[in-house]
Amino acid sequence: MSMHSEPPNGRDTLREKIIGLGETSLHKSYYPELQSRLAELERFRALLDQTYDAIFLIRAKTGMLADVNAAVRAYLGYSKKELLATSFADLISPQQRAWFVDFVRKNDDLPSESRQTCTASLVSRAGSEIPMEITVRSVTFGGEQYIVAIARDITDRIRTERDLKIKESALESSTNGILIADLTGAVMYANRSFASMFGYGEGGAITGRNLEAFFADPTVGEKVTAHLLDNPAIVQETIGLRNNGSPFHIQVSGSVVQNDAGQPLCIMLIVMDITWRIHTDQMKQETYAQLGRNIEQFAILGDHIRNPLQVIVGYAEMLDDPFAGKILEQSRRIDEIITELDRGWVESANVRQFLRRHGDGAEPPEEAFLCLWK
Known part of the structure; x- marks a missing residue:
């Protein structure tokens, strides 16, 4: 080994x-x-x-x-x-x-x-x-x-982004001004219509401003914000203020956007320019007032015509002449015409009162139009 x-x-x-x-x-x-x-x-x-x-x-x-x-x-x-x-x-x-x-x-x-x-x-x-x-x-x-x-x-x-784009496009294409602000009133978003309505070049130029900048009375913005924090919605007519300082009539509809838990996230305002409607209402009021003055003047003119007509009838009745009957006959026709005019003026006054009470959305009674036509 x-x-x-x-x-x-x-x-x-x-x-x-x-x-x-x-x-x-x-x-x-x-x-x-x-x-x-x-x-x-x-x-x-x-x-x-x-x-x-x-x-x-x-x-x-x-x-x-x-x-x-x-x-x-x-x-x-x-x-x-x-x-x-x-x-x-x-x-x-x-x-x-x-x-x-x-x-x-x-x-x-x-x-x-x-x-x-x-x-x-x-x-x-x-x-x-x-x-x-x-x-x-x-x-x-x-x-x-x-x-x-x-x-x-x-x-x-992708589906969520597509839905958001559709909603954003809907907001941008709205003819009404749409503004979204945080709970303090600072603007987060404004669509093109709002920017155009208030005289701004684009919605981005509005971002960061406070609501008070868009009202002739700055306290309105604070009141709208405070109201919406305690209430679900608001509808108010007030005076807006354009970027160049010119005032105009607006209607503001506002609501609070909440999350699934019911907690407030932001404020959304929908603004309509109602200047044309306000001016139209003013013109209607002036027209109604003028119509009243015309009706009153027509009634006075009727009395002025009847007074000399009664004198003519009195003299004609005292005449012993074949032409006196013709004069009385024509006088009665004039009186009937004046009576018919009086009836039309009364109906016109009724139409005016009806329009005052019910506005443009209501239709005056048919007989009123007939009297006006007569």
Whole structure:
């Protein structure tokens, strides 16, 4: 036996250590750590599978998928085996995949941990397109370069943005002035009609101003704000103030915008320029007053005609002449005409009173029009 050979006891000890029977065996030293690492990986895999984001691990050189989480299979409808035989670019809508191809092409020149975010649609197995916000990131594992892509479904966000754009377009296209202010009265938004009505170039020029700047009486803005904090709505006619300082008549309808919990968020005002209506009402009042004066004057003129007519009738009755009968006959006709005019003036006065009471929306009685026509 050689001098350098291991003693029998030494060889047995080494053998037991290798096969895991000794007290300090390699198996006993590394197996618990390996089990711990595997358990940790399983927990991490479970966490990835619970997220709503679709996560792709892509081989940088080939663009083929190396791994995916459960959300990917749920969104796209492919099995994991099918996905691992597919390139990530093939899952992107053909019209939108150029950005990813370009990212892969430049991957070698990009610094480690470089990232890019883009909006694109992923195509499911059924052929439907799912809008996604996709963030791709270059990483290195075990000396091999990969790309991690995290895709988030933005269908609801796109729908919400579209609804907001529709509502914003509706506000902008309104012919009434619309203004939104915070609870202190500071303007947050004004549409084009409001800006034009008050003589501003655009709605943005109004943002930040206080409500008091748009009323001839500055205290009106404070009163409107205070009223709306205690009441759900307000409708008020007042005097507005244009940017050049000129006043004009406006009607303000206001309400408080609340969140789902009923808490006030902001104040919305709808403003109408009622200058034309106010001037029209003033003209109507002046017309009614003039009509009253005319009716009164017509009644006086009727009396003035009857007085000399009675004198003529008196003299005619005293005459013993064949022409006296003609004079009396014509006098009676004149009296009948004056009586008819009196009746028409009385009816005209009734029409005037009716219009005063009921305004433009009501129709005068038909007989009133007949009397006016006569």
